[in-house]
Amino acid sequence: MSRTPLDTVEHAAATPDVELPWAELGLKKDEYERVVEILGRRPTGAELAMYSVMWSEHCSYKSSKVHLRQFGEKAPESDALLVGIGENAGVVDVGQGYAVTFKVESHNHPSYVEPYQGAATGVGGIVRDIIAMGARPVAVVDPLRFGAADHPDTKRVLPGVVAGIGGYGNCLGLPNIGGEVVFDACYQGNPLVNAGAIGVMRHEDIHLAKASGAGNQVILYGARTGGDGIGGASILASETFDDAKPSKRPAVQVGDPFQEKLLIECTLEAFREKLVVGIQDLGAAGLSCATSELASNGSGGMRVTLDDVPLRDSTLSPEEILMSESQERMCAVVEPAKVERFLEICEKWDVIATVIGEVTDGDRLEIFWHGGKIVDVDPRTVAHDGPVYERPYARPSWQDALQADDANKLPRPATPEELREQVLKLVASPNQASKKWITQQYDHFVQGNTVLAQPEDSGMIRVDEETGLGVAIATDGNGRYAKLDPYTGAQLALAEAYRNVATTGAKPLAVSDCLNFGSPEDPAVMWQFAEAVRGLADGCQQLGTPVTGGNVSLYNQTGEAAIHPTPVVAVLGVIDDVARRTPVAFQEEGQLLYLLGDTREEFGGSAWSQVIHDHLGGMPPAVDLERERLLAEILISASRDGMIDSAHDLSDGGLVQAVVESALLGGKGARLVVPDGLDAFTFLLSESAGRALVAVPRSEELRFNDMCGARGLPATRIGVVDGDSVEIQGEFTLPLADLREAHEGTIPALLA
């Protein structure tokens, strides 16, 4: 684009025939025409820049919006929800005057292109969302998915992603308490790097992203604006990868966690002194997003002088400044009388802060550059009135054949010896193996409030030192289940995260999600998405846990090959006293092991079918959300009343996986008996949902059994904590030392 003359609003009106590079900026022809229609003239270069990033899939949710509405329409009644969908993050009442905000976002595409920076800035972005609500960030979690564990590119992507998450989160002083690491060939070329964060505040400290009050000043603070990440949202996150196109590396942002740490402290200090009217972080779409969202959510308009934005590179054009996704920046709206104090606090923390504009009593967002007006728009048309697509969707033709390919009919181990070998192979398989090599690269101690961290079923953080109030979070997703049946798969993800929170003794309260799918332009993918959203919305309605917000990541595909549909669900819970939390590890020899729930022959999508048969087919395990709710209630009561000393949810890998993990973590073995009515194979490896393993002190057995009986929850005594091996009576014995070697050796051998 030629820089002379300056493409002002007047100039645009006078030169209607100038061709603008709308296609290069990721806009479709009809979208560009819509912009022209809204403005009544061609957009200026700067306006085009803003519309192109804000109307991108990543920022506008144009393909997903029509489906996501269900989360609101089907939202269950909940007293806990203080701020719902639409803000930077949802806010939940956890009692005692505390509120918790949490959210999960994707940083999938950048993390494939540049694993370290992509993952690092994913953490940075989600943390700024949390601060923007007025909360102090207290923990992060990272659900990660990579290609096959032994694929050479996984060795490039995974160590970089893990180092990036650690490098950024550790340096911010945020304990990393949960998440997942999953390997599957379907994520080859499209790794999923989802980042979640939790923040805590008092009710009265909740802040929202809006600019109100004519004359209030708009302050940009944090890092200088540079040329990094230009078009990140529109180009990188909203298109599929294609070998023929040029490298996308310049569209990946570069993070500086030290700057972000200062930003956190400085922002929280400004909040404490009540200096902030409205606040917005600068993430995807940078200043375009912050100015248009702040202005459209408030009561007035906004005038911004772009010349005042501190730059890292003085040659940046106004379009580039508007589109830059330089990290560690925030935008605050401050009353004129409080500006001086706000700037003082920024100076104390060595954070650059500049007044770049003010709230006006009009309804336009006007941006000036070198004295000329280069943007004059209704901010709502940029931020909220983007295109909405009713993308065609259709159940794929192959779905029936996939579901008919029944995993329950796969050959099963014929002898106890064969069963033993398969169990050993399973616990050593990359997905079932210990992820310690990864999680030990994350700080989980910092802030001194970590009660539970991975590999526990949920991460748990103490919120109040005096009362012991705490919050728990679990994230789960199973792309294999969702591929077999997206509706059920989404509900299984919800059920597992809900169960994981309850297993540690916390009461599930609310849900956030990160919905990772292929291209919405493929009707089969769109069907998967529609089904998953419907399943999740129905499930949340039934469980009484509202969705507080979330994130959609589409275009996770290379060429024709889409990833498995992968809805990742985060459930937040609360526990009155963290002293009553239940850990996974076996605590004492002699304690009785109970299996809660029903075990059926359910092997579709199972770890066994993948590891032993490299198979994916049939139906995923059935979901019974009423049973999940009952199981959760029993687990929470048992934890509160001291009836169980350890508990572990049963999910992929089945019962034997849970027993092995509890045994290895506790350094104590178990003797198990196959219960009547079940064969050893199904008992050990079925993945029926709605189940948990608990260890009951002998003194509590009667009381515990009575409770389960009275509430109608099947509870089967299956063994005892004992010895230094896992013994399945009449079948086989596996010494803990062998199990430990198998379980803990795999990941370092592949990746270290």
Next chain:
Amino acid sequence: MTARIGVVTFPGSLDDRDTQRAIRLAGAEPVALWHKDKDLKQVDAVVLPGGFSYGDYLRAGAISRFSPVMDTVIEQAKAGLPVLGICNGFQVLTEAHLLPGAMLGNDHLHFICRDQKLRVENAETAWTGDYRRGQEIHIPLKNMDGRYVADPYTLDKLEAEGRVVFRYVDFNPNGSLNDIAGVTNEAGNVVGLMPHPEHAVEPLIGSGRTDGLPFFTSILKKLVNA
């Protein structure tokens, strides 16, 4: 009466609040100190906490060492003020030449976070009086640049004078020479270590052990009895 123990916050300090909590749990009074302020507020001892002060730019601790507060810390430490440097604080103390040696990147090139077994080698310092020599304890460790190095002469001197205060046991997490986890100065008032005792002070939190609490009770007793 109780003792007042200062905790310095540098830009990028992370475990400063946690350290204040540990001091409080030990029964002393924590006092927040600010890196731009030379005034130590008449505290009886100072802790330089963990974190990534100044983003670890240049070298861990290299910039913090020139903070205004460090002028006073260095001056008073030389006059006997008890100073404890934890992790990044230890790095600052070596950069400030209050302790010998230096820290390099971990030999495996990864950040590492684990509950680490240590042996107490010197229970005579200002910060270790409540331990026994030879006692084995578990203290969380979390760092990127934890590999303690010094020239052979310095190492021999440290060993000969009993100035290695803690040693890693069973597993050397970063390639530190002689398995050194922490050292002291000649006078025994300045101690630095890589592991984080402030994360082992409550039975439910962090590592779930309280093996780190004696650091803070040691100094409190020493100050109150002085």
